[in-house]
Amino acid sequence: MATAMTLLLPGTATAATPETAATAAPSPFQAISHPAGDVSAASVLNYWTPERMAKAKPLDRSLNGPAAGPDVTANAVTNAKIRPNPKTKLNRTTGKLFLVQDGYDGYCSATVTTAGNKRSVWTAGHCVHSGRGGDWSTYGLFVPAYHNGKAPFQRWVVDRWVTTYGWISNPTPQAFTYDIAAFTVKNKPKNKKGKRKLQQVVGGKPVKIKPARKLGILNLGYPHLFLPSGKPTNTRKMYYCQGPSTPYNIAGKGWPVGLATRCTMGNGASGGGWLHKYGKTWYIVGLNSAHHRHNKITFSPYHGPAARSVLKTVRSFK
Numbered sequence: 001m002a003t004a005m006t007l008l009l010p011g012t013a014t015a016a017t018p019e020t021a022a023t024a025a026p027s028p029f030q031a032i033s034h035p036a037g038d039v040s041a042a043s044v045l046n047y048w049t050p051e052r053m054a055k056a057k058p059l060d061r062s063l064n065g066p067a068a069g070p071d072v073t074a075n076a077v078t079n080a081k082i083r084p085n086p087k088t089k090l091n092r093t094t095g096k097l098f099l100v101q102d103g104y105d106g107y108c109s110a111t112v113t114t115a116g117n118k119r120s121v122w123t124a125g126h127c128v129h130s131g132r133g134g135d136w137s138t139y140g141l142f143v144p145a146y147h148n149g150k151a152p153f154q155r156w157v158v159d160r161w162v163t164t165y166g167w168i169s170n171p172t173p174q175a176f177t178y179d180i181a182a183f184t185v186k187n188k189p190k191n192k193k194g195k196r197k198l199q200q201v202v203g204g205k206p207v208k209i210k211p212a213r214k215l216g217i218l219n220l221g222y223p224h225l226f227l228p229s230g231k232p233t234n235t236r237k238m239y240y241c242q243g244p245s246t247p248y249n250i251a252g253k254g255w256p257v258g259l260a261t262r263c264t265m266g267n268g269a270s271g272g273g274w275l276h277k278y279g280k281t282w283y284i285v286g287l288n289s290a291h292h293r294h295n296k297i298t299f300s301p302y303h304g305p306a307a308r309s310v311l312k313t314v315r316s317f318k
Contacts, residue, residue: 028166221272
């Protein structure tokens with residue numbers, strides 16, 4: 001998707017005309033939504049056979065260069081471990097997101113969030129759109145608490161994606177500061193308990209806007225490999241890391257400051273929620289966005305204006 005942009009340099013500002021207003025760049029914090037495809041729900045469900053799901057490749061968003069910010073490497077590394085029971089109330093809101101992007105079968109991680117429509121899920125921008133010059137994902141299928149190839153809470157077809165203009169219009173690593181997304185899934189026929197919406201079945205975690213950047217984090221996802229060794233994980237199981245976060249600037253001076261934690265989960269964990277408990281409630285305070293291959297730093301964009309815009313938009317769908 002191409003976006004026309006006009007930049008005004010300092011000292012060159014002029015009064016807006018209909019022509020310039022029409023080509024002005026949207027705010028990078030602004031949300032943009034798009035249908036998840038023009039195929040039927042049955043076609044999506046039939047496409048994702050057990051064999052195809054097992055062969056899906058993780059979306060890779062890894063970096064090698066340094067970034068500005070506090071010395072995150074001083075924090076202890078948390079080695080990713082298998083989450084013993086993904087079906088518990090805490091764990092089952094996280095699942096595996098299968099999709100087709102740039103012509104290949106891929107997957108990410110995602111976490112159900114609370115919304116009035118009861119069918120909204122939080123993830124990373126690069127899971128729903130391939131970034132500047134790219135296109136939207138298709139054939140989206142969310143499987144909460146995915147475990148050993150099974151779907152204990154059914155499979156849910158994605159019907160609409162939401163991300164930020166900052167993600168789809170900027171190069172990396174700058175785009176990672178806006179790498180936030182959400183999506184809605186189609187409702188099911190009522191089950192024996194009269195439930196037909198995703199949130200009714202597995203629950204949801206509220207998104208925290210403007211959280212502190214230094215928090216204790218529970219990080220969930222479905223990594224394909226461990227960092228930095230590159231050794232494979234069991235991609236049929238959920239993993240977790242638990243440790244502190246700290247402020248981190250992945251893009252350099254002048255760009256929004258995000259969060260970082262040290263975790264050995266690699267590709268595939270993208271989009272999985274960072275959870276923090278306030279009182280008795282677990283909130284989504286971040287997400288797996290990009291990681292550095294060698295120093296085990298995992299980055300999350302900050303839940304500021306961009307997150308608020310995405311959240312408002314995904315909640316607007318009935």
